[in-house]
Amino acid sequence: MCVLPTMKMDPPLVPFAGTDPDGLDFDRYNPAFFRHFERRVGDLRDIGVEADIILFDPNDRGYRGFANMGRERDRAYLRYVVARLGAYRNVWWSLANEYNFNRAKTVDDWDDLLRFVRQIDPHERLLSIHNGNRMWEKGNIYDFSKPWISHQSIQHWDTTLTTEWLDKVGKPAVLDEISYEGNLGRRWGNITGQELVRRFWECATRGGYPGHGESYVNNGDRAWLSRGGTLYGESPSRIGFLRTIMESVTDKQTLRYLGRHQPATVSLDLPSRPHHVEVIDTWNMTITPISGVFEGSVRIGLPGRPYLALRITEQEN
Amino acid sequence: MCVLPTMKMDPPLVPFAGTDPDGLDFDRYNPAFFRHFERRVGDLRDIGVEADIILFDPNDRGYRGFANMGRERDRAYLRYVVARLGAYRNVWWSLANEYNFNRAKTVDDWDDLLRFVRQIDPHERLLSIHNGNRMWEKGNIYDFSKPWISHQSIQHWDTTLTTEWLDKVGKPAVLDEISYEGNLGRRWGNITGQELVRRFWECATRGGYPGHGESYVNNGDRAWLSRGGTLYGESPSRIGFLRTIMESVTDKQTLRYLGRHQPATVSLDLPSRPHHVEVIDTWNMTITPISGVFEGSVRIGLPGRPYLALRITEQEN
16 A cells, blocks of 8 residues: 555545645645544454555656655655554565656665664565566566565566566565456556466465555446445455465475476375375365375376366375 | 377378388388378468478387487488378468477488488478477577577476577577467466466567466366367467457567556657557457547556556557
8 A cells, every 4th residue: 555645646635734736835734634544454454454554656757756755755754654564464565666666766775774774664564576577577676685675575467477586585575466356448557367367376375475456447336446436356265265275285284386287197206105196276265185196207197277286185194 | 290100109091111119111101191291381371271291209218219210211211201292372381399308310410410401302392490498597598589480389387488589690580389378287288278378478478479278187088288279278268369459460570578567657659749648458359449540658557467568559640
């Protein structure tokens, strides 16, 4: 959730005192805004949801001047926000949304602000920064190996790259934006539920944390992504199903996701101890045990559909 | 089509004289083999099909010794094959399948052999060389800008890269292997018809030439890929549909493929002359005109399904 409104947004409250958008006073804050914001963070805490609070947003483009307030005002703003919101135990910090779209700040500037948050936050909340980039490029991702970063916060559509990011940096990878299920005219907002669910499985079974969003328009209300409200998509129930599987997985189990492939058989190279194998249909949300007990090099018949996963369980003695 | 059999294949005829596989004489050829091969090339010519003849195959792995016959025998073999088969007007040369899997030859060796074919072929047939690589890598593709190469012959699953290859080299790009529709246990042989058709459209609308293959097993005969015979897949009819569209496209028309995206509307920035727009459902093989005449910046409603394309036609005066 963003503290600062994006350019054309016209929210009832903004974080600074003065007249929005033309007469804001960047040296004074708006307590009413922060009281409201704190209540919403508290609401999320109460239903068990983490709040990834985005401190800067580059998409102001000079409209209110948030993208380039100057070094001292940036720091004063961070001191105020971190002091007020940092007390909530479900708070994470994202220093910026799409940081590399901000032309007033360099990576050195972002590094400086990240170190500053690390210094003033007595609670040591999770801290990262979120890239923007043309979705087909791997460049422009922040160097998350820097010591003040607690986790990778990545915008990219190709969730099979999760393995690469985890190997490279060795910190948890949150894939905030892997495109949204919807029918928006923008390429990041119009994939099918089936495709979004596939990206979730590719990410999660590799050890990453994918993010959901929905952008269906023409349902009588604005897209969920902008305003919340009702979800119309096909993906949420399947993501719930994936979650139950990820939460119940034991250290005797392996998940192997087959994605868009539809092999009639799959070869497994199992340790020489007995295993059970189940076929998970990730779209139809079914789990079907394969009869038999398997060990060593085995070949298993599959139903020949895409979007399947295998759950392989070492049998207890 | 390969001249040399791959390791474990056991064809009734091979190109060399002697006893197959252990007693082959690499200095003498088998005229019966070449008479048969020529007839099959002629059959293809008669039905209007080009024959991309693969001269070397690295997957011998020492079985018959084809991968490392020595420089002079390689050249003698090329002289014989090019002299016999080069006369057929539907012949293209592919110097090797998956050349980079051959450990006995370097890129310099391949360059030398490619130049040699160019030198001995009086018909100047199309000439390229086909890479093998782990399908998620872009590396290991031959430098097709070299002057003896007539076209790019590429193995890669991601056909959206066609644009990049065309921009980089400026020679036609044939994507021979973009995975096969089927249910084989190997990752290159078990994508759905829908996914293969998507890859075809992504390639063709970018100006590339994609290749089809099918690898369904358990239909009572071996996979089409190995033996020919009956096609069981869902993609051939859709590829036929794509072909009719590509063959009928005029210089007043533009195709825009939307792939997996399902926008409810699409914005077009047309020249300020009247245009017709049709929605092509690439999977259901329908073409639906959108009522109205469009020019300049317009927004058009779409049915909100994936796998659509737009055909935009400038109206004749």
